[in-house]
Amino acid sequence: MPKSFNVNKYLRMDKMPHIWCPGCGNGMVMSAFLRAVDSLQLDPNRLVVVSGIGCSSRISGYLDFNTLHTTHGRPLAFATGIKLAEPTLEVVVITGDGDATAIGGNHFLHSCRRNINITLIVINNYIYGMTGGQYSPLTHKGDFATTAPYGNVEPELDMCKVAESAGATYVARAITYKPVSMEDLIIKALENKGFSLVEILSQCPIYYGRLNKKGGAVEMLKWQKENTVSMKAAAQMAPSALKDKIITGVLSSRYRPEYTEEYESVIQKVQESVR
Amino acid sequence: MTSERRLMQGNEACAEGALKAGLQFFAGYPITPSTEIAEILSRRLPEQGGKFIQMEDEIASMAAVIGASLTGAKSLTATSGPGFSLKQENLGFAIMTEVPCVIVNVQRLGPSTGGPTLTAQGDVLQARWGTHGEHTIIALCPASVEETYYLTIMAFNYAERFRTPVILLMDETIGHLRESVQLDKYDKMKIFSRPRPWETPDKYLPYAAEDDAPPPMAVFGEGYRYHVTGLVHDESGFPCTGNHAAIDRLLRRLNNKIMAHQDEITLYKDTMTEDAEHLLIAFGASARSAASAVKIARREGIRAGLLQVQTLWPFPEKLIRQKTLGKRSVLVPEMNLGQYAREIKKVVSDKTMVVTLSQIDGRLFHPNKIVAYFRGEERHAEIL
Ligand SMILES: Cc1ncc(C[n+]2csc(CCOP(=O)(O)OP(=O)(O)O)c2C)c(N)n1
Numbered sequence: 001m002p003k004s005f006n007v008n009k010y011l012r013m014d015k016m017p018h019i020w021c022p023g024c025g026n027g028m029v030m031s032a033f034l035r036a037v038d039s040l041q042l043d044p045n046r047l048v049v050v051s052g053i054g055c056s057s058r059i060s061g062y063l064d065f066n067t068l069h070t071t072h073g074r075p076l077a078f079a080t081g082i083k084l085a086e087p088t089l090e091v092v093v094i095t096g097d098g099d100a101t102a103i104g105g106n107h108f109l110h111s112c113r114r115n116i117n118i119t120l121i122v123i124n125n126y127i128y129g130m131t132g133g134q135y136s137p138l139t140h141k142g143d144f145a146t147t148a149p150y151g152n153v154e155p156e157l158d159m160c161k162v163a164e165s166a167g168a169t170y171v172a173r174a175i176t177y178k179p180v181s182m183e184d185l186i187i188k189a190l191e192n193k194g195f196s197l198v199e200i201l202s203q204c205p206i207y208y209g210r211l212n213k214k215g216g217a218v219e220m221l222k223w224q225k226e227n228t229v230s231m232k233a234a235a236q237m238a239p240s241a242l243k244d245k246i247i248t249g250v251l252s253s254r255y256r257p258e259y260t261e262e263y264e265s266v267i268q269k270v271q272e273s274v275r
Numbered sequence: 276m277t278s279e280r281r282l283m284q285g286n287e288a289c290a291e292g293a294l295k296a297g298l299q300f301f302a303g304y305p306i307t308p309s310t311e312i313a314e315i316l317s318r319r320l321p322e323q324g325g326k327f328i329q330m331e332d333e334i335a336s337m338a339a340v341i342g343a344s345l346t347g348a349k350s351l352t353a354t355s356g357p358g359f360s361l362k363q364e365n366l367g368f369a370i371m372t373e374v375p376c377v378i379v380n381v382q383r384l385g386p387s388t389g390g391p392t393l394t395a396q397g398d399v400l401q402a403r404w405g406t407h408g409e410h411t412i413i414a415l416c417p418a419s420v421e422e423t424y425y426l427t428i429m430a431f432n433y434a435e436r437f438r439t440p441v442i443l444l445m446d447e448t449i450g451h452l453r454e455s456v457q458l459d460k461y462d463k464m465k466i467f468s469r470p471r472p473w474e475t476p477d478k479y480l481p482y483a484a485e486d487d488a489p490p491p492m493a494v495f496g497e498g499y500r501y502h503v504t505g506l507v508h509d510e511s512g513f514p515c516t517g518n519h520a521a522i523d524r525l526l527r528r529l530n531n532k533i534m535a536h537q538d539e540i541t542l543y544k545d546t547m548t549e550d551a552e553h554l555l556i557a558f559g560a561s562a563r564s565a566a567s568a569v570k571i572a573r574r575e576g577i578r579a580g581l582l583q584v585q586t587l588w589p590f591p592e593k594l595i596r597q598k599t600l601g602k603r604s605v606l607v608p609e610m611n612l613g614q615y616a617r618e619i620k621k622v623v624s625d626k627t628m629v630v631t632l633s634q635i636d637g638r639l640f641h642p643n644k645i646v647a648y649f650r651g652e653e654r655h656a657e658i659l
Pocket residue numbers: 053054055056057072095096097098099100125127128129130131136
């Protein structure tokens with residue numbers, strides 16, 4: 001069990017109750033993130049949380065840090081400006097699957113490529129929640145959405161694979177069903193000096209759940225349990241048993257030079273030669 | 276800056292003016308005819324400990340500039356038509372959240388990719404109304420290399436003082452023009468920085484201000500831990516979608532904080548306007564053609580004068596009313612089909628004829644075209 005601590009000290013309690021529907025996974029991610037912040041004893045004054053637009057992106061408003069609720073798809077670009085201008089700030093982006101991979105896909109690619117020291121937490125509920133249940137690039141093929149009334153024609157994107165091949169130095173997948181491991185995977189992301197992605201499979205019972213007859217939040221969490229396998233367990237399993245399973249845990253982790261440090265060294269070199 | 280004269284390009288003057296104003300951060304995406312600004316700053320900023328980044332597109336550049344400004348850095352981006360279109364959504368975000376920054380648009384001929392190396396002034400109204408929603412903007416327009424330097428500094432000063440994005444609307448001619456300039460006379464110019472909070476973080480209301488003023492701005496990381504959102508917000512900075520009084524107060528204040536200072540924001544130059552029968556009103560590169568035309572016309576005994584508007588937006592209504600009073604005609608040469616002329620027409624007395632002189636072929640206005648109007652020979656003149 002996670003050690004008990006008072007989440008409230010990191011929340012803007014006067015902004016409660018939050019806007020999320022009962023059973024929504026956003027609150028579970030928020031509390032895992034706050035436990036990670038607490039474990040690492042991050043200084044709230046030096047922590048910046050940037051979000052895009054969507055249900056998940058409303059998290060920024062509830063957190064008692066420096067918070068920036070930006071435009072749809074652009075939080076990584078805003079975060080890049082913050083981090084480059086002031087590299088001593090801890091910068092975290094929390095956003096939705098649509099925000100990060102559809103309208104924000106370009107910024108996602110290039111943030112990975114730069115390996116800028118930002119942690120990106122994507123709450124993947126497989127759908128556009130805020131606008132009422134349209135399909136996103138992460139909606140599975142065949143799934144239903146208000147704009148996919150005959151089943152989704154498009155295949156889904158594996159954003160973790162994209163992140164790894166684009167240059168992110170820490171890539172993990174978590175599930176809201178396992179809060180302790182979710183917290184642990186976020187801690188490791190925050191500790192990584194470089195671009196980190198934590199994709200969190202979450203539940204939107206109101207739209208994704210209803211449209212796809214997945215039941216309520218409890219059934220959806222059960223679905224996560226049945227359809228995911230941790231990296232560790234997967235290593236012991238036959239490929240046939242892994243078919244159609246989603247792998248969770250730390251999917252990749254490596255060293256590459258970090259962008260703002262590289263830029264700092266350019267400044268130093270240039271300034272020496274000017275002198 | 277030494278007191279020697281220097282041969283300098285308009286885009287270079289913009290970059291140097293920005294540095295003079297205290298620029299610390301630039302984000303951009305290459306596009307003709309603005310690219311030199313990025314190239315120069317990629318070299319100059321690190322020399323001074325500043326930061327330069329070439330982002331993946333103009334949307335990202337505008338976002339990064341706002342992010343950097345929230346950490347306290349004076350920030351700039353530069354682009355041209357297609358990129359200016361892409362910046363519009365985040366430009367509106369900067370207006371709504373009151374984040375100071377400067378956006379340079381070195382105009383090319385449009386629409387679309389249009390003519391990357393062709394001169395035009397087709398973005399005059401886009402600068403005013405490019406982003407959606409009711410809003411007020413400051414846009415400055417230089418007509419020479421030296422003015423580019425000066426107005427870039429003024430753009431930063433206004434952005435910082437009023438906590439708002441400011442547009443520097445150049446055109447290809449001015450961006451690529453080379454002139455000999457002496458910039459040390461601007462060394463003593465006052466440089467402004469954004470208002471900062473004086474109260475302790477527990478008392479800080481990030482969007483509390485007088486009805487016609489910007490609120491003091493805390494920097495991320497200083498301990499104020501506030502919220503910034505593009506949603507309508509009250510004084511606390513948090514969304515207030517259901518509070519119509521607060522929404523009204525916010526949107527009116529965003530307008531008033533600029534309009535209350537319109538007189539000092541209105542920058543212009545005038546030449547022989549007093550006794551002029553025919554007043555030319557022009558800006559940017561076409562103001563240069565207009566200045567030559569005035570000389571030629573005067574030689575021919577035509578009483579012409581020139582009002583060169585440097586602050587295009589907010590529209591200098593009072594100035595235009597004053598200067599056009601009693602004139603026989605007002606001629607507006609611009610490299611579009613009369614975008615600014617139609618604004619002028621709205622405020623000029625019915626007794627004064629307003630004529631638009633247009634040129635949209637990608638070439639600079641020829642002074643003879645204006646003089647030809649006086650001889651009744653100009654085809655592209657339209658009485659409004
Ligand atoms: C430029 C722009 N396009 C569209 C929208 C409308 N919009 C708001 S949220 C959203 C999708 C959000 O989906 P996701 O990022 O997956 O977040 P969720 O709501 O599911 O948490 C869209 C399309 C917008 N706000 N801005």
